[in-house]
Amino acid sequence: MSQIALPLSVRRADDPVRIVIGNANRAVADALTHPQDWPFRTAVLVGPPRSGKSLLARWFAGQGGDVIDGVDTCDETEVFHRWNRAQESGTPLLLVSDSDPWEIALPDLRSRMGAALHLQIGVPDxxxxxxxxxxxxxxxxxxxxxxxxxxxxxxxxxxxxxxxxxxxxxxxxxxxxxxxxxxxxxxxxxxxxxxxxxxxxx
CATH class of the missing domain: 1.10.8 (Helicase, Ruva Protein; domain 3)
Incomplete structure (x- = not known):
């Protein structure tokens, strides 16, 4: 068992002081430390409620990545523009969703999300x-x-x-x-x- 220590600047009162890394999220944590390996430097993260998706996303943002939390509820055109800006700047983009796949009407965005790395938090042992x-x-x-x-x-x-x-x-x-x-x-x-x-x- 291991953990990722969070900087104080990204802690919230209702968050654990650390991210517990175990069987359910070890592959996710490993992937977040190697965004240069992601296709188009884009990943989609999903997982059960309270599984630490947002906590991991804030840690990732603190490492210089771009994050869209709740991407499945965001305006698709804005998400598409953020994806384009991330490609232009070379910044890795992490998209956090409650479900994967989610319904995407915009064809260009749908194809880009299909090409992204898909990460899922599982059930803890x-x-x-x-x-x-x-x-x-x-x-x-x-x-x-x-x-x-x-x-x-x-x-x-x-x-x-x-x-x-x-x-x-x-x-x-x-x-x-x-x-x-x-x-x-x-x-x-x-x-x-x-x-x-x-x-x-x-």
Missing amino acids: DMMVEELLWAHAEARGLALGEGAPTYLVPRLERSFAGIEVLVATIDRLSLERKVPATLSVWRDALEAVQGADQPRLI
Whole structure:
């Protein structure tokens, strides 16, 4: 397991202090460090909610790349112009989308997006889930407690959003009860998250 340390200038209050690199995003991280290898120096990044797409994009922008986050909701003509400007300047262009492919009406843009490198963040394995638990707890200043991963990892939802929601719920219950985050809190947090119709980040 490894991590990319983020400069303070690109951190936000609701972001982890680091980007956890594991099985789900290692290929993406490797590709972002070698934009000179991208076809037309253009890549499209997709992944599940809360999987760190925007965080990786901000890191990439901090390295001098050009980024369009939410490209699937942007004006297609503007995206096409940004692609042209990136080609003229030799600046690598990273396009972040919630879905790939997305519906593109402009034929010229559609052909260029088809030629780009397509990167996807996958599902975290147990090792990455454990590291994400620690990262989210660290970002909240939460002492998760010894043995937390052993208990939580086999039981929690295998999704980035689910992991974040669980840590937030543990933090809330611990604060409400004014007790450390130990087994009873972990168990009740799991029950609360698994019983909710729709997880909410708090």
